[in-house]
Amino acid sequence: MVREVFARAQESVGTLHEFLLAGARLTPDAPAVVECVNGEVGTISYRQLERRVTALAARLDELGLDVGDRVILESDTTPWSIAALLACSTLGLTYIPVSPETPAQRLRAIVDTVEPALHLQSDTGRREGLPESIGLARFGPDGLAVDREPPPRVRRRREITPADPAYMIFTSGTTGRPKGVVMSHRAILAFFRGMLAHGIVSAEDRVATTPPLQFDFSLLDIGLALGSGASVVPVPRDLLRWPRRFLQFLHDSRATQVDGVPSIWRPVLKHETELLAELGGGIKGILYSGEKFPLPELRTLREVLPGLRIVNCFGSSESVAASFTDVPDPLGPDVEELSIGHAHPGAEMTLIDDEDGGAVSEVGAVGHIHLRSGALFTAYWDDPEATARALVPDPLNPRSGQVVFRTGDLGRLGEDGELYFVGRADSQVKIRGNRVELGEIERRATDFPGVAAATAVLLPIAEREPVLVLYVTLSSGVAELEELELKAFCMEALPDYMVPQKVQVLDELPTTANGKVDRAALLARSGKR
The missing domain is CATH 2.30.38.10 (Luciferase; Domain 3)
Known part of the structure; x- marks a missing residue:
């Protein structure tokens, strides 16, 4: 019933903040954001969230920024950063999320590219060395503190339109230059409506979000929760490295839905399956995106949490995502790969x-x-x-x-x-003149008993043919891998030029800040880039 009420209320809105703050009108006392501080679970209601947004927006408005001006938003995903991005939306400011861990050189490249009016940062940090041409401010429990006002600007706009940019996500470009994906209010709302049609969560759910704010998967989670009248639960980034602490946080915050890239589950499944099982009926669903989820790990997850709804989210930043497909339950041994289904409604x-x-x-x-x-x-x-x-x-x-x-x-x-x-068209490689999808090799390798995850890379060798190397991690309880047996297993299904020439076992596959396998790091590991 709540879902239908929210859907009707959101039909006529045209901006990001109106859509996500519908709960302030419909269910003002319901929890919007959940956080766990020093073991104590606290909640922020939709009414309280709206008040924070209003206060931040009023303070930002005093700076004289115009509709369409860009604001760098440097923070992890927190209750205050959610309020800050909604405050930017309220004023028609295009927010550009970056991580506090963003290297100074990359941040400077983004700043030089977008020429922001303001750099807005969580009050837990302070970025140095930014150009004098942009304003500096910090946000947190004490509101908005302005360290340096932006240069005076002329306001030329009066109204925010659905076609205006809501935010910009920077991804890695093939040229080495960060690439800014510009998303309008109209586009992100079209995505939210298509996603919510799948009924992934209800108003009673608590959605644990694990991606960094700079990854638009975090906005997907925020939209999934707030757009459904549910609660969003930002998971502190430092907990993801420690599976026991991560699971304890899920327990303490009473999360019912957990979203993230597949790699967040790898250490949990390797070291803490018993503790995960103890969460039992608490976690009802997970949604994953960013990469394929290795089938051995998915099967283990199904065994540990029977009845769990698992949704495969497929897409890219240029549309946030394109499809949401339920993983079969049971996931039988005959299933060799998972469908990405059809696109979401719309x-x-x-x-x-x-x-x-x-x-x-x-x-x-x-x-x-x-x-x-x-x-x-x-x-x-x-x-x-x-x-x-x-x-x-x-x-x-x-x-x-x-x-x-x-x-x-x-x-x-x-x-x-x-x-x-x-696979990606740009990750298609040629081996001895044959076009090869690395994903096909990886899929075959993960079917081998004891292999939890696999990533294939083609190492260039000067004046010689490149070498196909397979990096693997092992399942829980598996101590070693017979390389020759794995190669023989691959030869049963793949042509000889697709059989890895080298296999290397790692404790874990390196990942980027967004949680995807870092192929560049694997190449660097072998002394090649």
Whole structure:
């Protein structure tokens, strides 16, 4: 019932803050944000959250910023950073989240690119060395403290429109330059509406969010919770390295839904399955995104928490996500890979053959995934060439003027029209003249008993053929791996040029700040970049 009430109330709103603060009107006393401090669980109601947003927005408004001005928001995901991003939305300011761990050189590159009016930071830190041309302020329990006011600006705008940029996410660009994905209010709301149609959580749920604020997966979690009248539970970043502390936090905060990249579960499944099982009926669902979840680990998760609803979220920052697909329960031994299903309501994924430009219609055929959706990004900031390569004329109706997103992902068509993710087009490599999807090698390796996760990389060797190396982690209780047996296992299903030439066992696979496997670190480990 609450879900329907929220959906009706959100139909007419056009901005991010209106959508996420609907609970302040509908269920003002319900908990919006849950935090656990020194073992004590505290909650912030929707009414209290709105008051924080209003107070921060009023203070920001005194700085004379205009609709469309950019604000760097440097913080982890906390109750106060959620209020800060909503305050930016209230004034039509485009917020750009960055992590407190962002290297100074990368932050400076972002600052130079977007020319922000203000750098807004959690009061738990202080960033030094920023240009004099931008204002500096800190937020926290004492409100907004301005360390340096931004230079005087002329206000030219009066109204916020749904087409205005709501936020900008910076991802790694292939040129080495950070790439800013600009998302409008209209686009993020279209995504939220499509996501919420899946009924992943209810108003009684508490959604534990583990991604950093700079990863738009965190905004997905915030929208999933607040858009449903539920509570969002920011998990402190430092707990993710310690599975026992992480699980204790989930217990103390009474989380019912846990969202994150697959790697957050790896140390838990390796060291703390008994403690995880003790959470029992407390955790009802998880949602994962960012990478494939190795099937051995998923099966272990199912065994430890029977009846758990697991949702596979697939997509990229340019649309936040494209699909939400329930993982089968039970996950039988005959399941070799998981479908990414169909796009969420309001969107559609189409496979396009790069050779003839037509739609892929043959079951089992591979094509380039194109996404048509109202939730598409506006552009890459100040990069029209990259934008034109990604937002392309609709291949099926090019005269319409409609653009679709050429995702860079390859997919395979299933028997019922569902899609299976094959890999990134830019991660496709050539070995002895043959096109190879590294994901296919990794999928085969994780079917080998004792292998929990695997990542394949192609190491360039000067004046010689590159070497295919497979890095693996082992399942709990498995002490060692017979390399020759794994290679023989791969040879049973793969051609010889796809069989790893070297296998290296690691305690854990290195990950980026967003929790994805860091292939560059694996290459560096071998002395190659």
